[in-house]
Structure formats: structure tokens, C-alpha cells
Amino acid sequence: MTHTGFKAVASLVLVCVLPAAQAALGTLYALDSTRGLFTIDPATGARVQVGTISANAGTTAGLAYDPASNTVFLTSTNNDSLYTLDLATGNATLVGSYGTAVVMHGLEWDSSTGTLYGASSTPNSFYSISTVTGAATLVGSIGLTSFNNLGYDSTNNVLYLTNSGNDSLYTINRANGSVTLVGSLFGSTNPNGLAYAADLQAMFLVDNSTDQLYSLNLATGAATSIGSTGAGNLLGLVYVAVIPEPATYALFSLGLAGMLAWQRRRRLTA
Secondary structure (H helix, E strand, O other): OOHHHHHHHHHHHHHHHHHHHHHOOOEEEEEEOOOEEEEEOOOOOOEEEEEEOOHHHOOEEEEEEEOOOOEEEEEEOOOOEEEEEOOOOOOEEEEEEOOOOOOEEEEEEEOOOOEEEEEEEOOEEEEEEOOOOOOEEEEEEOOOOOOEEEEEEOOOOEEEEEEOOOOEEEEEOOOOOOEEEEEEOOOOOOEEEEEEEOOOOEEEEEEOOOOEEEEEOOOOOOEEEEEEOOOOOEEEEEEEOOOOOHHHHHHHHHHHHHHHHHHHHHHHHO
């Protein structure tokens, strides 16, 4: 390959890599108790309604995302059931009943073990949830009062919980449901949905009393306001990363193979 050819391949690699890196910022989604589905700008907090979740989901609350299967899960607090959610259409598909009377407000996916967890306020307990049947299995008592929300830091493998009764951030033990105080949120008065963005290294929180989007300091619990989400009862929050199309990987692999071949030929003729 000539030097000109090498530059062409190098350019192809850059063209393939850069859009994929930019697209990795993903989308922050939120929902409210009346089934409104929104996108939230992580830089400003501004929300835009993009749909309405189907009526079969009842009173919607927490959201969770499994990136391995590209599946969004949804919890209903009045149907006591788990659903999958199509973000493009708003259609909720029933997975199954929790099999017990709960107010499963918190929902989160643990990618380290491939486990879906739920946090209920009545009773105030922590559960693992089957993604096949929807059945909730009690892990243990949380020991707090009021609504609980879950957020999983996939970078450091830590599961967090906020509680609206005392406006604080906790870590939660996935083996028994016990919580350890991290600190007060300072400013958030009714914390609800939590979502972690690994590519931004940030945990986001929505509060439906202050109507603000916050970023959390996971070492202290302090919440820093990003901006207003507008009036409304936002409950669930989830961050969905963009998965590059297979063609993107194919072009990158082609360009990389060409570069490696050119380097080998240079070594042989040097």
C-alpha cells in the first residue's frame, strides 16, 4: 500500500471511530405517574415528551436497562407487575406479576451479575426480580420508610439507593438489603428516579418536588442541580447508551486490517 493509500485507510478508521465515540453519549429517559415518556437533556435538565406508555402498565414508576439484551424494564406500582418497554412506541409488554403486594417504586439492573433488583416502600424491602416470570424474591428489609429508588454504578459495581423520607443517599447490600448512609442530598426534597451514565461517569437524579435534574457526588451524597425539568411528577429515570450499528464495526475492522497489512509490508521492505 502506498503512503497515499495508508492515509486513505487511516482516514476511514477515523471516520468510523469518531461518530461511534460521539454517539456513545446515549439518551436519558424519564417517565411520570400518568405514563408520560420523556427525554431529559443531561446538560440542562430540559425535558421533551416523546410518547405515552400504553395504558396496560397502569401507574408507572421505576425504569431499568439491560444493555446486553438492549431491554428496558418498567415497574407498575398499582398492577404489582414487571413490564418491558419499547421506547420507540411506548408499548409496555407484561412480563408477569411480582406475586406479592408491593409498591415497587425502585428498579435497577445489575450488569455484574445480570440481576434485576427492585425496592418497595410497602413493605420497605429489597427484592430480586425474574425477568422471565416477573416474580419478586425477597432479599431483605431496607429498614427505612417512604419511597426508595435504585441506581447502579456499573463502573465501580456499587448499588445506590435514595429514600424520599429523609432525602439521603445510601449504598445497598445486595446480599441482604441492608443500607449504609453515604450522606444527605442537600437540596433535593423528594428524590425519585436514579440513572447512571458510565460514559459520563455520572449518577443523575430527578426530584418531583423541586422539578430539577441533579448530579450526585457518590462519595458524599451531595446533589448538584443541573437544571429544571419543568413541572410534573417524574418518577422513573434510565440512561440508554447508543449501540453502534454492525456496519460501523465492519468498516472499522476493514480499515484497521488495511493499516496492519501496510505496516507489515513496511517492515518486510525496510
